Amino acid sequence: MKPASIQATVGSRDYSVKERSEQPSSVAAIVHSWITTVDHKRLGIMYLMFAMLFLGIGGVEAMLIRLQLAKPDSHLVGPETFNRLFTLHGTTMIFLAAMPFVFGFGNFLIPLMIGARDLAFPRLNAFGFWLTVFGGLLLYYSLIGGEGMAGAGSAPDVGWFAYSPLTARAFSKGHSTDYWILGVMVGGFGSIATAINLITSILCLRCPGMTLMKMPLLAWLYLVVSGMVLLAIGPLTAAQIMLLLDRYLGSHFFDVQAGGSAVLWMHFFWIFGHPEVYVLVLPAFAFASEIIPVFSRKAIFGYPAMVAATVAIGFVGLSVWAHHMFAVGMSAISNTFFAISTMMVAVPTGIKIFNWIGTMWGGRIRYATPMLFSLAFLIQFLIAGLTGIMLSAAPFDWQLTDSYFVVAHFHYVIVGAIVFMIFAAVYYWYPKATGRMLDERLGRWHFILFLVGFHLTFDTMHLPGVLGMPRRIYAYGAERGWGTLNLICTVGAVVQGAATLIFVLNVVRSLRTGVIAGNDPWDAWTLEWSTSSPPPEYNFSTVPKVKSRRPLWDLKHPDDPDSHYE
């Protein structure tokens, strides 16, 4: 069926000519229109650009860390600088790159995919975004403003999980830790605002006919993600407020000498910290669950099981936090409980991987760039899950935790799964957001280089951990035998950096030179592809009505619609 008839039926028209005539002319007017916008698509794009910026900054920090560790007894940077680098790298990548990526895609895609004209609370949406920006500025302001009276350093140096009592004023003088607290806390408020917005929109703004079980899987995953954000950010914010009270108003929540508890902070942090991992990885699942079916030319395999697995991961994911604390000295009973609850996550996660394979099975798989990244994601996420099983066996974890093995493991999750799927998602939805395709040739170079760099760095990185190298050390002696392995990791990091530059070049260049995409360049099935690229401000001129999970499939195959089978 031709695109024109799809639009006529689903309800959108091409407004690009009219849109163009309304574009503000001067640069100031354009900037003003973006700053004051409450349009979910523009906010989504701004989230993504913000995330790209901080991915770059966090990437530079990672590169400096890798250069320092490339050889034994290195003196490129001193311990003070190194500690700040890894603190900023972790905080930046989680709170200022990964989270904004998650919310950026959620913002842009959710209304389009559920057939709504915007999120439920557009102004709250803008508020959430600008809070995140303000949080980022606060954190990085510490570089110039954090020195404080005690002259104790600039950027925070307490590690991204800021274990107490290292954050007490006795050990963390000056204001760098305060900037860490406030920056993360303010960004957290923004995350809560956006999570409320996404939940409300998904529950209340779905177009006629779209029951919960007819939503695209992406919407389901974002529903669970947003619920986890609501439950997880609160404890972190509470703990940070307690820490501020400790630091400035003489309370003793974490002050051991006055009867406080260092372990309390760990529990608070990881009650946030572990759900946070799922907050980041479930969107990666969401992108995979949209991209793999389209490029395999098949409906997602086992949709109800995928939904059930998502919800199960959400619930079980809330009860595994103390597996970050096996070495803290919990009772054998606690350790056993958290080991088993952690292993249980493997079951719903396994269901997801099998269902993606089931989707590919019998399909006709087109290897455009989004699918290449998705395929790599599948294998890498499998490996990350298996090293996760190793870490869940508490005694094995006593050897592996806080070593480079665990660093390799969570980078396998965050880079190997999440970043790969973020790249896939950008290649997949960039045409919808901009109206132009990303360049395939550059995309393939990006993919190959990033893949090679990733495996050089993070496959290798497991080994120094097994050989006894703890994380967060700025230098190590040549006689420890970790030099060669670390050098390989660093080489891989440089390759990944180069690949990312190709990606940025592609994104920027394709804005002008990319092939015009049209409404539906991938021959896809969800509602966002029924409207123009880029979509008009109101998304759909008439609200679409759907009968199945794949409304565009139904339109393209009126003789054999999904609605007959669901």
Add this chain to the structure above:
Amino acid sequence: MNPKIMGEASGPASRRCWWFANSGIRRLLWTIALLCGRSAHASNVLEKGGSTSIFAPASPPAHLIAGLAHFVLLVAGGIFAVVAGLIIYAAIRFRHRPGDDDSWEPAQVYGSESVELAWTIVPVVIVTILALTTARVIQEIQNPSRPANALDVQVIGHQFWWEIRYPKYGIVTANELHVPVGELSDRQPTFLDLRSADVVHSFWVPRLAGKTDLVPGHPNVMWIEPEKAGLYLGQCAEYCGTQHSLMLIRVYADSPKDFVRWVEEQKAGLAESSNVAAGRHVFESYACINCHNVAGTAGSGHFGPDLTHLMSRATLGAGAVPNTYSNLRAWIKDPGQFKPGVLMPAMNLGEGEIDSLVAYLSTLK
């Protein structure tokens, strides 16, 4: 005494864990895991403590963990082979080929209850096996039986060094832990009472046991029982501030005879020598005594390592540099040159004062 756990460590054959006592797979995994490590280790490393690989266990907890690790690795390897095989097969077999007729879509399959049930149940079974195995090893390591002659040692983490106390012998030392090797007939595990004087640290000597944190206000216990005499290296594994990197621990496993000798040496008083009275005077009249203890002198501080038997130790600054005359001299002048961020300040002593001070410290054997 728990016969299982204690029995396991009592003979070379039974030290192997029960899963793969003699299987070829175990040896294969072992070899793979060690190859990279071995190749990366120069032979001269061995003199300085050698490998810190978790797959070169030399103490019952480390053996139990390595056994569990091999089992988990085997299971994970099996899962990887099957699932990655399926992914790669599907990716190649069902690829779009040039010349495919694109006017039709592949058959749409929405799911299959039987297949989905199968790939739910199989992981549940695997997880159950792993969970039971893990629970057992947790019990064996965390709740060991304790022979009457077990040695108790207190290990206290400081920024950035280890204080080590033997309450039974009244010995206080730093950064070097001496423990007896268990004899076949007379097993003597060492139980470490782990505490922290400031922030969170973690005690990790990979060949002897997994790591356990030293958390202020939250005492922990772990146990080790080296099977062979020798030096085992480890270091702090929880980020504890600026010099987290240079917080190394050396564990010396001594034969029972050597251990007794070491205890006697540490307990022995210092032979006073009038030759170094000037150095002792420097020590006692400057800020040294605020942080350092030397038995029988005015120095009774506890912020820094006890120096009573300083010369019995191999390194300065928790592994920062070898404990030699020239290093000691340079250390006192400016410890930051070896260990930036160390809490000991540069002492700004005159050259003559340093000479006599180092001469004095050199007698603290």
